[in-house]
Amino acid sequence: MQSNSTLDLIVGLFVLVGLAAIAYLSLQVGGLEVGAGEKIVLRATFDDIGGLSVRAPVRIAGVKIGQVSAIDLDDDLRAEVALEVESNLDLSIDSSAAIRTSGLLGDQFISVELGGEDEVLVDGEEFAFTESALSLDKLIGRFVHDAGVDD
Amino acid sequence: MVSDSDARFIEIENVRLAFGSRRVFDSLDCRLRKGGTHLLLGGSGTGKSTMLRMIGGLQRPDSGEVRVAGENLASKSESELGEIRKGIGMLFQNGALLDSMSVADNVGLPLREHTKQSRDEIHERVAEVLRSVGLLADVEPLLPRELSGGMLRRVAFARAIVMQPEIVLCDEPFSGLDPLNVTRIEELLMTLNRELGLTIVVTSHHMASSLRMADQMILLRDGGCITGTPEELADHDDADVKEFLGEDGRAYLARLHELQDRGEA
């Protein structure tokens, strides 16, 4: 079989360029994390998750450390959210998880604030302190109601 | 005396075949003995090529059996047929060489696929078989489209015999060739038959070479066939045979025998 080495070279180049394009789209544009570290799953229970959805980011000080992996109802019919975060973080057991909105009308995410204890949360443990989502319409309703009461 | 299995080396029994509404064969019966040169003759559309293809397993009959060395081809799977085909070499009318590969690669293809021979051994064998068909090594790098009709035929021939098959099937090997190349191919076939004992089956329009070469002539007509040696057919009563062989045919045969008797042919 005639093996044309120029042909092989060109085809190899084509494959490399194509793979580079795929890599660009996956990593740079798509934000795929390669060789990401180990993850652990922590739980947090809320009265109201608002518009939080699966794959919403989990942030500390605005930096993404993981994402919401599952949302379920627990036995008390409160929302139980599973958070997949990097394992090397050492979050103290009195840390809190709050549902915040990005910007004024943006997507919702989980904001974690560190506590002061020495002991850290391990895989499977639950956040002791949580803060439910602020519902904008409830806020407005209360404002209007309060304003009305004042009159 | 020829053994029974040799006499029925290639056997076609009660074959029926139709393409849509066109009936090609109707209870076709034929026996080809081992080591003979058999000519399939007949007008256009009588099914010469189809019969050849049936012997190669490329065409299955609607009913009946096509047996090669006792094996019924119609009942075989493609891979089983593959095993049988390793002992058959086929020369197609237009060569059927792979047009993207050189002469050397084309002729060496069966060796590369089915044997464990080294590159050099294959190269050797290819050169050898090209020589035997009268071609020099300088054709090896050429592509099929760069070859003349005669050269193309001979390369295809080389490919057909490179694996040293027992049976060689040729579809119109003489058509479109000048007399010199016709003689060349004829001599090649005769050599393969006489010296190596190969069984040759050829379809042809070419009367003269058919008469010269054939041990058995098989004239296809009306969905069946009439067989016999050239001499038998020359004396045959059948109107079709008479018409096919013609005055020229008989005269030619007579002349041929005359020359043979005098030791000149």
Add this chain to the structure above:
Amino acid sequence: MTALVRQLGSTTSRLIEGLGRIGNFALALTAALPKPPTRFGFFIRALYDAGVLSVALICLSGFTVGMVLGLQLYTTLTRFGAEEGLGAVVGLSLVRELGPVVTGLLVTGRAGSAITAEIGAMKATEQLDGLRMMAINPIHFVAMPRALALTVAMPLLNALFIVFSIAGAYAIGVSLQGLDGGVFLSGLESAVRFTDDVDQSLLKSLVFGMLLGLVATYKGHACQPDAAGVARATTSTVVTASVCILLADYVITALWSV
């Protein structure tokens, strides 16, 4: 009345027969996958013919489509005061739909038809029979490398198309419309995710490549062995493969959101 029913019956049975034949062919193709070293050269050659020779077309089309997208979407987004979302909208529409589908259709027209014509011509000149007589399976030898090449080339070409389209939209948005380049890119990067967007795109292009590979090689193998037959088969490949790609696009999109 009975004639109509009979016609319906025969058409249905022919359709099922046809599906069965192409199904058998597909099985034979997959069976041919573990291939000896000699075939690799054919695969490389086929990858060159299907992939490399399509690059110019894909890049040019990609850039043009990107420019059109940039133009169209920008004017529409301006109506809602959302011009800054250009990167996001362009990115999402390209990655999820336009990239794989347009690439699929372009490659069908260019490489798919060429492959059917090539194999059909080989059938018409008895080359496939010649292979059979040498105890070589033509599906392994001729069809498999080409079908595999189309499967491999499609995701690569899809990615190239998308990248060039993004470049085209960027060029239009930034240079012509005065959009800030950084805003375009950050909008693009935050909207498009690997999971659900890029991976869907890659899966789609892979599936489209496989479908085209199957259809193009099958039609070549099954065509009538004469010039008219080859021509018919070539047209048929383009039509059938295009329809299959569009249908598959819907199926994958629908199933993905389940």
